[in-house]
Amino acid sequence: MTARVDAGRRRFLAISLTAAGALVVGIRRANAAPTPGVPPELLGDDLTDLGPFVRIERDNRIVIGARGCEIGQGVITSLPMLVAEELDVDWAQVRVVQLPYGYIDTDQGPSNRYGDQGAGGSTSVSDGWKDLREAGATARWLLVQAAAKEWGLPAEQLRTEAGEVLAPDGRKLSYGALARSAAAIAPPDQPVALKRPEQFRIIGKPTRVVDAREIVTGRSRFGIDEYAADALVAVILRCPYLDGALESFDDAETRKVAGVVDVVAIAGPKPGEPFDGPLASGVAVLAEHTWAALRGRELLKVQWKQGPWSGESSGALAARANELLDRNEGGTGVRHDGDYAKARKQARNVVEARYEVPFLAHATMEPPGALIEIKQDSARLVASLQSPGGASEMIARMTGLARKDIEVRMTRAGGGFGRRLENDFVAEAVLVAKAAGKPVKLMWTREDDLQHDFYRPFGVHALSATLDRRKQVSGWTHRCAATPRPYREGGGRKRPINTGCLEADDFPAGLVANLDKTFFAVESGMPRGWWRAPLHTFHAFAVQSFIDEIAIASKQDAVKLRLAMLGEPRKIPYSGHGGPQFDTGRLAEVLRRCAAKIGWGERRDDGHGIGIACHFTFGGYTAHAFEVSIEGRELRIHRAVCVVDVGRAVNPLGVEAQMMGGTIDGLSTALHLAITVKEGQVQQHNFPDYPLLRMAQAPRGVEVEIVASDADPVGAGEMGVPSVAPALANAVYAATTVRVRKLPLMPELMRML
Amino acid sequence: MPDQPAHATETADSADPAKPHPARPREPLQVTINGKPYFHDGDPAMPLLWFLRDTLRLTGSKFGCGIGNCGACTVLLDGKAMRACVLPMSVAATHQVTTIEGLEGDALHPVQQAWIEEDVAQCGYCQAGQVMAAVDLLKRKPKPSDDDIASIGNLCRCGTYPRIRKAILRAAELMQGERK
Numbered sequence: 004m005t006a007r008v009d010a011g012r013r014r015f016l017a018i019s020l021t022a023a024g025a026l027v028v029g030i031r032r033a034n035a036a037p038t039p040g041v042p043p044e045l046l047g048d049d050l051t052d053l054g055p056f057v058r059i060e061r062d063n064r065i066v067i068g069a070r071g072c073e074i075g076q077g078v079i080t081s082l083p084m085l086v087a088e089e090l091d092v093d094w095a096q097v098r099v100v101q102l103p104y105g106y107i108d109t110d111q112g113p114s115n116r117y118g119d120q121g122a123g124g125s126t127s128v129s130d131g132w133k134d135l136r137e138a139g140a141t142a143r144w145l146l147v148q149a150a151a152k153e154w155g156l157p158a159e160q161l162r163t164e165a166g167e168v169l170a171p172d173g174r175k176l177s178y179g180a181l182a183r184s185a186a187a188i189a190p191p192d193q194p195v196a197l198k199r200p201e202q203f204r205i206i207g208k209p210t211r212v213v214d215a216r217e218i219v220t221g222r223s224r225f226g227i228d229e230y231a232a233d234a235l236v237a238v239i240l241r242c243p244y245l246d247g248a249l250e251s252f253d254d255a256e257t258r259k260v261a262g263v264v265d266v267v268a269i270a271g272p273k274p275g276e277p278f279d280g281p282l283a284s285g286v287a288v289l290a291e292h293t294w295a296a297l298r299g300r301e302l303l304k305v306q307w308k309q310g311p312w313s314g315e316s317s318g319a320l321a322a323r324a325n326e327l328l329d330r331n332e333g334g335t336g337v338r339h340d341g342d343y344a345k346a347r348k349q350a351r352n353v354v355e356a357r358y359e360v361p362f363l364a365h366a367t368m369e370p371p372g373a374l375i376e377i378k379q380d381s382a383r384l385v386a387s388l389q390s391p392g393g394a395s396e397m398i399a400r401m402t403g404l405a406r407k408d409i410e411v412r413m414t415r416a417g418g419g420f421g422r423r424l425e426n427d428f429v430a431e432a433v434l435v436a437k438a439a440g441k442p443v444k445l446m447w448t449r450e451d452d453l454q455h456d457f458y459r460p461f462g463v464h465a466l467s468a469t470l471d472r473r474k475q476v477s478g479w480t481h482r483c484a485a486t487p488r489p490y491r492e493g494g495g496r497k498r499p500i501n502t503g504c505l506e507a508d509d510f511p512a513g514l515v516a517n518l519d520k521t522f523f524a525v526e527s528g529m530p531r532g533w534w535r536a537p538l539h540t541f542h543a544f545a546v547q548s549f550i551d552e553i554a555i556a557s558k559q560d561a562v563k564l565r566l567a568m569l570g571e572p573r574k575i576p577y578s579g580h581g582g583p584q585f586d587t588g589r590l591a592e593v594l595r596r597c598a599a600k601i602g603w604g605e606r607r608d609d610g611h612g613i614g615i616a617c618h619f620t621f622g623g624y625t626a627h628a629f630e631v632s633i634e635g636r637e638l639r640i641h642r643a644v645c646v647v648d649v650g651r652a653v654n655p656l657g658v659e660a661q662m663m664g665g666t667i668d669g670l671s672t673a674l675h676l677a678i679t680v681k682e683g684q685v686q687q688h689n690f691p692d693y694p695l696l697r698m699a700q701a702p703r704g705v706e707v708e709i710v711a712s713d714a715d716p717v718g719a720g721e722m723g724v725p726s727v728a729p730a731l732a733n734a735v736y737a738a739t740t741v742r743v744r745k746l747p748l749m750p751e752l753m754r755m756l
Numbered sequence: 757m758p759d760q761p762a763h764a765t766e767t768a769d770s771a772d773p774a775k776p777h778p779a780r781p782r783e784p785l786q787v788t789i790n791g792k793p794y795f796h797d798g799d800p801a802m803p804l805l806w807f808l809r810d811t812l813r814l815t816g817s818k819f820g821c822g823i824g825n826c827g828a829c830t831v832l833l834d835g836k837a838m839r840a841c842v843l844p845m846s847v848a849a850t851h852q853v854t855t856i857e858g859l860e861g862d863a864l865h866p867v868q869q870a871w872i873e874e875d876v877a878q879c880g881y882c883q884a885g886q887v888m889a890a891v892d893l894l895k896r897k898p899k900p901s902d903d904d905i906a907s908i909g910n911l912c913r914c915g916t917y918p919r920i921r922k923a924i925l926r927a928a929e930l931m932q933g934e935r936k
């Protein structure tokens with residue numbers, strides 16, 4: 004039995020009954036509402052075909068499908084919470100299952116039965132806030148109707164609680180008992196009313212990770228843990244030169260290794276061509292197990308062609324960026340307000356500084372990898388992903404298979420941070436599997452990962468500010484010279500050159516009358532990608548360090564200066580992701596609370612320094628403060644404070660985890676991490692030269708405060724990072740009067756001290 | 757298997773560890789993992805991690821660096837935390853190996869229990885290794901100091917360290933309770 008319901012203009016809910024008598028409610032997007040009046044049976048098999056989204060078993064167990072890619076941001080818990088809330092069940096009754104990628108063909112083109120499944124831009128929760136709650140509420144509505152029929156009572160008199168429908172006279176029916184008749188009921192023709200926040204019993208409750216038990220017992224399966232009976236393990240020796248190529252190779256020794264089965268060459272992209280396949284040329288070793296493949300790879304003798312970037316080095320890139328900024332010609336105007344030149348003429352004070360930020364690798368704890376099986380008329384991918392849709396497209400393009408015949412299964416992923424938004428590793432697995440004619444389990448080592456990433460861009464920010472007689476910031480320029488994030492993107496994608504490096508409306512745009520932002524492109528052969536809160540981690544260090552420098556140069560309090568710049572609480576236009584508005588009052592509030600919590604402005608005589616910063620990221624407002632001291636060559640972080648406003652916190656325990664983790668990621672990265680290039684090769688190989696923070700160097704705790712809010716939730720995965728580096732640099736200045744303007748901070752500080 | 761060199765190159769090369777180990781009949785190694793004996797007749801230099809994962813499909817021990825740096829592959833060797841990615845089978849064979857899968861008895865180990873209660877995991881990938889390292893620590897130091905806890909050098913890319921600290925203290929309490 005199948006029926007459909009319009010649930011807004013661009014989506015409809017689909018409801019069906021499984022053979023086992025379970026009520027199934029799914030969501031899919033359509034490009035337009037289905038034609039009214041067409042009986043559901045005539046809409047084709049897609050509707051009856053829906054996989055479970057909410058499933059109510061007859062024994063009243065509630066199974067909720069988690070549609071997102073779980074990369075550590077907690078969506079396997081938070082998204083089902085949204086459904087469960089509106090369904091009105093006890094969280095303890097709920098079992099969560101990971102849904103696969105839900106591709107379907109529709110008359111309107113490709114669609115997804117589960118809605119948006121990617122993990123990027125911290126949007127999972129804000130998307131689910133709409134459609135996932137609707138899915139839960141619609142299922143509840145049907146169950147109530149079924150009970151009303153059963154009892155001959157008007158539905159309005161019934162209420163629900165913990166998976167049961169209750170009549171005014173005390174009679175009860177479990178959802179499980181009602182599922183079959185509920186599924187036979189015509190769905191509502193109007194969207195069903197959602198709960199009022201006062202009625203929430205699950206949303207807003209600290210909730211632990213649903214599959215924690217599997218994780219701590221080792222039963223949880225990540226992409227790397229998937230095997231197929233006849234799959235060969237593949238590792239690839241990739242060209243270490245940017246855009247280099249394979250000249251020749253000798254695999255005689257490799258083939259002698261017991262367990263090695265085959266060796267095949269993999270072609271990389273041609274210089275200048277889009278990155279819509281593998282990232283580099285290479286030689287793949289296929290073996291019966293990982294160790295044989297690794298041993299075999301070590302014994303390969305390969306000659307590489309160096310490619311067009313063999314002269315590229317980090318030093319030259321920095322020199323080039325500074326030269327572009329010095330010459331100040333031919334930049335791309337990103338925003339232009341008022342008349343900066345005039346403001347400068349009239350200024351009482353001008354402050355200028357440049358800040359440098361390095362390339363970064365994602366270094367997901369689980370390296371990239373994929374298990375793929377390609378048959379005559381179908382394919383199956385199991386992997387840790389952030390963009391299952393992109394993976395499906397990639398496989399279709401490379402195999403010629405129809406997308407509906409490509410099964411994509413996401414597992415729990417050992418970190419994402421933006422690395423898995425790319426599917427180059429899927430492309431490699433396809434090529435190797437096609438060459439081998441067998442299923443392939445592609446493994447990446449840490450060396451592969453650090454050497455072949457889509458790196459966070461490198462750049463130099465040149466900032467200047469003018470102050471008027473009343474010490475107010477009257478003019479502002481932000482010029483950024485960087486390796487542009489848009490670089491050889493697949494699918495013919497074109498974005499403005501400043502994307503991901505310099506945003507028109509970011510602070511203090513709209514708050515300073517005379518403001519210019521200009522972008523200069525630095526040519527580089529390094530692949531670039533999205534790295535956790537991409538734009539924001541890239542430039543907040545510069546902007547929020549600079550505010551501190553202005554405060555110091557003009558003898559103002561750094562918190563008061565920020566508050567003065569933010570001005571009256573109001574909403575100003577914000578065209579970037581996280582807009583359309585930026586609320587100055589919400590940013591001021593997290594800043595004020597953060598200052599109060601760390602004890603800003605209190606007199607100290609212990610030599611510790613306190614630094615603070617705040618930033619608006621993707622709709623979330625965050626402030627950080629640190630208390631630090633320098634002991635010998637050690638930087639000690641005595642306190643770490645993070646105050647965040649992400650709207651209503653769906654799972655406060657999860658938001659706290661993201662802020663804690665984001666803070667530590669921010670510290671780890673700001674203190675020690677950089678990817679550098681020399682003679683066209685990435686210089687870092689494994690954790691010893693890309694030293695993530697360990698427990699001994701991390702602050703004991705992160706004091707997280709979540710601002711209570713009725714605003715619709717935004718995600719939390721990325722908001723905890725951007726304000727960390729500037730707050731840290733500001734604290735280091737307070738402790739030492741040394742201003743670090745180049746990341747990573749520790750090597751620079753040690754050089755300057 | 758195609759073109760297997762079989763026993764052809766046996767003699768001269770086999771003493772040189774840099775050279776591949778040709779397939780030849782050798783005494784299989786016997787390893788005890790989670791109390792059960794297993795045989796390994798492949799390369800004795802193969803790290804234990806790949807035997808656990810590829811052969812036994814005990815995938816709880818993870819691969820993070822392959823050089824003994826990150827701790828994602830931590831197992832217990834006679835109760836002591838060791839990094840399985842750099843532990844040759846020939847060495848593992850003479851000891852009792854416990855993996856994350858073997859930690860649970862009738863109930864969860866107190867460290868596992870504490871990990872759930874403190875909601876430690878984010879991506880979860882490092883956590884099996886962290887749990888094994890904590891089990892080893894608490895055996896040596898039933899009342900660990902902050903510095904003792906920080907001596908655990910396992911990496912967590914997600915930054916769960918503060919909750920790991922709390923979970924270890926909680927586990928210490930749970931174990932204290934058990935002893936009474």
Ligand code: FES
Nearest residue numbers: 820821826827841
């Ligand atoms: S994988 Fe063994 S220590 Fe990193």
Ligand code: FES
Nearest residue numbers: 879880912913914
């Ligand atoms: S929880 Fe993700 S690496 Fe530790």
